Amino acid sequence: SRSLNLAVIPGDGIGQEVVTEGLKVLSAVLPQDVKLETKEYDFGARRYHATGETLTDADLDALKQHDAILLGAIGDPSVPSGVLERGFLLKLRFAFDHHVNLRPSKLLPGVATPLAGEPSIDFVVVREGTEGPYTGNGGTIRKGTEHEVATEVSVNTAFGVERVVRDAFARAQARPRKKLALIHKNNVLTFAGHLWTNIFNKVAAEFPEVTTEYMHVDAATIYLVTQPERFDVIVTDNLFGDIITDLAAAVSGGIGVAASGNINPSGEFPSMFEPVHGSAPDIAGQGKADPTATVLSVALLLRHLGYEAEAARIDEAVSADLGERAGKPARSTAEIGDALAVRVAG
Amino acid sequence: SRSLNLAVIPGDGIGQEVVTEGLKVLSAVLPQDVKLETKEYDFGARRYHATGETLTDADLDALKQHDAILLGAIGDPSVPSGVLERGFLLKLRFAFDHHVNLRPSKLLPGVATPLAGEPSIDFVVVREGTEGPYTGNGGTIRKGTEHEVATEVSVNTAFGVERVVRDAFARAQARPRKKLALIHKNNVLTFAGHLWTNIFNKVAAEFPEVTTEYMHVDAATIYLVTQPERFDVIVTDNLFGDIITDLAAAVSGGIGVAASGNINPSGEFPSMFEPVHGSAPDIAGQGKADPTATVLSVALLLRHLGYEAEAARIDEAVSADLGERAGKPARSTAEIGDALAVRVAG
Numbered sequence A, B: 001s002r003s004l005n006l007a008v009i010p011g012d013g014i015g016q017e018v019v020t021e022g023l024k025v026l027s028a029v030l031p032q033d034v035k036l037e038t039k040e041y042d043f044g045a046r047r048y049h050a051t052g053e054t055l056t057d058a059d060l061d062a063l064k065q066h067d068a069i070l071l072g073a074i075g076d077p078s079v080p081s082g083v084l085e086r087g088f089l090l091k092l093r094f095a096f097d098h099h100v101n102l103r104p105s106k107l108l109p110g111v112a113t114p115l116a117g118e119p120s121i122d123f124v125v126v127r128e129g130t131e132g133p134y135t136g137n138g139g140t141i142r143k144g145t146e147h148e149v150a151t152e153v154s155v156n157t158a159f160g161v162e163r164v165v166r167d168a169f170a171r172a173q174a175r176p177r178k179k180l181a182l183i184h185k186n187n188v189l190t191f192a193g194h195l196w197t198n199i200f201n202k203v204a205a206e207f208p209e210v211t212t213e214y215m216h217v218d219a220a221t222i223y224l225v226t227q228p229e230r231f232d233v234i235v236t237d238n239l240f241g242d243i244i245t246d247l248a249a250a251v252s253g254g255i256g257v258a259a260s261g262n263i264n265p266s267g268e269f270p271s272m273f274e275p276v277h278g279s280a281p282d283i284a285g286q287g288k289a290d291p292t293a294t295v296l297s298v299a300l301l302l303r304h305l306g307y308e309a310e311a312a313r314i315d316e317a318v319s320a321d322l323g324e325r326a327g328k329p330a331r332s333t334a335e336i337g338d339a340l341a342v343r344v345a346g
């Protein structure tokens, strides 16, 4: 009999609520012979305030034992900006070498978009997850004085860029439209830009069926709102990926339905799956949060572990559920989770 | 009698066409007693191919003699990415200390937007122009090998941040809504983020009437498409400003109408005014380019030099012209320029 040994990190704010529904749907969709084990970890603001810790070496050792990690949301206004982000979220992505940050955007039928017309949106962003301006390199001198200088160093390596570019080409190759766009700012960030562009062009030669294009990040934001149908697969650096995936989420149904995977493709470390939205402390504990993004993150998790049929059942259930929402009264977090659990089991 | 001594840089692609119309409207709106002198400079791809030069010290000395600079567009696919951008555009912004990059976004009546509903958009972005990831600091080692490492260093100084933050507060104070948003990514780029945030908060104390908010750049892209009416004045760093002003242009009528000023507030060096759009080589020379963004850049130029009434006349003419476009056949570049020239003279 098979088993799925999951680390669950509810985190802060609405994290607990949405993760509960994610697990509900996961239990409902998993085949009977798969033994689901979950272990909950209390990371986030509570733990930080109680112990001053965000993520210790012992924590990493414990997390390593799992097949995958499901995360709700981390972040609270009571903690200074950056402490949990750098000390937990990014530390985990770097420690577990989550270099493929996968963020699909699909505008499902019946879902509201801020865009006029009826754009057809179905693309996936492959965001690099372990390099770029996210490394924490840089520093500050003369802090707090009128002579303060603060630097941020974007670090880009051929090794790091090539592996994520290859991953993106393989994904593009496997999709019907076989299109891949590189998004960067190589006319200004010429050092990193040339590295990305050269590797992209080199790998492209090995994928003759994939149609490629290059786009500056500023122009990409325009296309995302005027021609989102243009995109199939996008590969980009860590910071540009952060920015454009929030925009992509906004135009394709909102961050309430945007899922993501922080993937270690080699399987050396467990991958982590999380909704793109944050902890939304303003609505926490009120049953108002939409658990759909977390449920879709569970689908990404299942797909990553080889449960393709189960992942597809979740995607279909979400599609059907979203398609029937218009004009109906808002449901609670648990009601949406219940409805999705019924659909995937049915 | 007064004089206006203008450096004109048509540049590449559609640059020449749109600048011609910009000058046409400028001549039409200027009071009779103002003597307009213009000198054209042949920067851009042609000059680069002919001489290998982008912008020499002698060029800078010549440009320095003018009251202001009007630029069409620089950039051509025949020139490697980055050569003209770093060698001309950015070199000029840095040499003339254009630290206030001003980019207004206003959705005018009758103008199409990709956003559904009828959003009300009227804000201005104050983008820092001489620091951040645009400094060209960084480098490459082991270029072209599998061990290549490329870095980009974002340099941020208290001096540079404070002056642009002060400029933005003063602009917010002068507007009816008196709102200012700082956009950064201080939860990840903690060195630069803390510098920006601390200075923003310090200066805020001197402007008690200005309502402030902080927003991460990724979240800002969401608000720009879901709640653009939320913004009044935005202050942000060079790269974030580049990205969000293209998005802002897209939602508020397109880059065909987006103007910008690269301003040296002290007047030590001439300021430069340019449309946000590029050289659009695909439509160059066909009379298809919309000169409106250039004409609006001329308005920013006039306002900067103290010709407030004339600037307002241009803004009104553009407003009226855009309001009458819907359902009419497309006009040529010159026809739009003619119509605007008639309106401002009338």
Ligand SMILES: CC(C)[C@H](C(=O)O)[C@@H](O)C(=O)O
Residues within 6 Å of the ligand: A085, A086, A089, A090, A242, A276, B187, B188, B218
């Ligand atoms: C919270 C923050 C560290 C994170 C990021 O910038 O990657 C978030 O915005 C995301 O996109 O997952």
Ligand SMILES: CC(C)[C@H](C(=O)O)[C@@H](O)C(=O)O
Residues within 6 Å of the ligand: A187, A188, A218, B085, B086, B089, B090, B242, B276
């Ligand atoms: C062409 C490029 C150097 C420039 C920039 O990045 O600033 C452009 O995108 C802009 O916004 O003016």
